[in-house]
């Protein structure tokens with residue numbers, strides 16, 4: 001696992017956007033096959049998306065040959081609701097870049113048959129060629145996508161029930177009322193994320209410090225589903241000084257030394 005530590009969230013977000021763009025450009029220079037990208041929502045990726053938009057507008061990267069799959073969506077929330085992950089993605093990314101509409105995939109939380117929807121999603125990912133890179137965030141309790149504590153590390157796309165903690169954290173988007181946050185969601189599984197050739201996780205601010213400590217230094221466990229990243233050959237966590245603040249001093253020094261040595 002690689003840990004990229006930046007002074008603040010802004011610097012970390014710029015690093016992530018430029019890294020993703022470089023990966024898209026690298027593949028485009030090598031093959032005409034599409035770049036398959038996993039995407040996330042939440043407040044964390046907004047600055048990364050803003051930088052990607054800037055890069056698209058400046059001609060530094062193009063999403064014309066990118067196929068994207070989002071991680072998750074609430075169950076039963078109308079697509080046009082401002083807090084649906086459909087609305088979020090269009091507002092903060094898709095409406096401003098050149099990704100063809102038919103390349104955009106987001107789980108349908110209003111599907112009549114949610115199980116069939118999840119199975120079709122897994123199939124579509126395989127048919128697209130599998131993920132080149134999955135960009136994720138992390139919940140305060142260490143959840144990745146909506147894989148709450150005690151989700152199997154071998155889980156795949158499915159319907160899940162959100163914890164009360166997650167509904168309370170996300171209540172800020174629903175007028176402060178946890179009861180207004182949908183109780184269920186469709187989410188890719190931990191194994192779906194880890195099936196990607198590469199996984200990049202963003203985590204900024206002191207509220208994510210416990211999750212990062214558990215994921216990086218704790219045992220690999222369903223208690224903190226981000227810890228599944230320990231078993232991935234190309235996992236990177238992009239963090240800031242606040243979110244890395246709970247790891248041991250020696251771990252922190254090690255991550256800094258590795259990055260300094262590799263950038264020499």
Ligand code: GLP
Pocket residue numbers: 040041042043044045071072136137138139140144145146166
């Ligand atoms: C939700 C999403 C996760 C996201 C998390 C953190 O639970 N399902 O994918 O990582 O929120 O959100 P934020 O970035 O707002 O802290």
